[in-house]
Amino acid sequence: NAGVTQTPKFQVLKTGQSMTLQCAQDMNHNSMYWYRQDPGMGLRLIYYSASEGTTDKGEVPNGYNVSRLNKREFSLRLESAAPSQTSVYFCASSSAGAYNEQFFGPGTRLTVL
């Protein structure tokens, strides 16, 4: 039981490049989330998916797109990376029946030059 896994662990991009961050969970959770963590800002929600086939914007969705590929997988795409998107990105998942206790992956550290 791996919990929540994320790939890659580290990535360096140039301004304007695109990339997709991958997330998968094996806990049969319905809901999945993408957060970014910046110094002094705490974690902020980018997008979430309450169930397979649905996605909703969070607090800071601009510059990102998401895909809920199936119940296990939730990807985050940066179409044209900007230096302001340099951050640590975390994926999380939760079960609707457990008061939304969220479980987090190890994170992806992204640097945009």
Added chain:
Amino acid sequence: KQEVTQIPAALSVPEGENLVLNCSFTDSAIYNLQWFRQDPGKGLTSLLLIQSSQREQTSGRLNASLDKSSGRSTLYIAASQPGDSATYLCARSRSARQLTFGSGTQLTVLP
């Protein structure tokens, strides 16, 4: 707008001390409150979750309390150990989905 505040931002204590970490939030509309631990360069580990109908939760040396009327939660750590050194984050949920995080308290327990 900072909806969830954690004070202090950093705390250093000698091993063996009991300590309290504070979390406050701006309104009493709460679905649950969750405490996490984050080690440097790592993800978040869920420590305790308090449902809106509960006043406290305990796990080992950890006890978390929730006072909705005052908009406060505390995390009590008994008999602290160097292995407790980490950043502790609280997060408040207004609904069954979104969490709003505080900026965390960085705890150092000195041997």
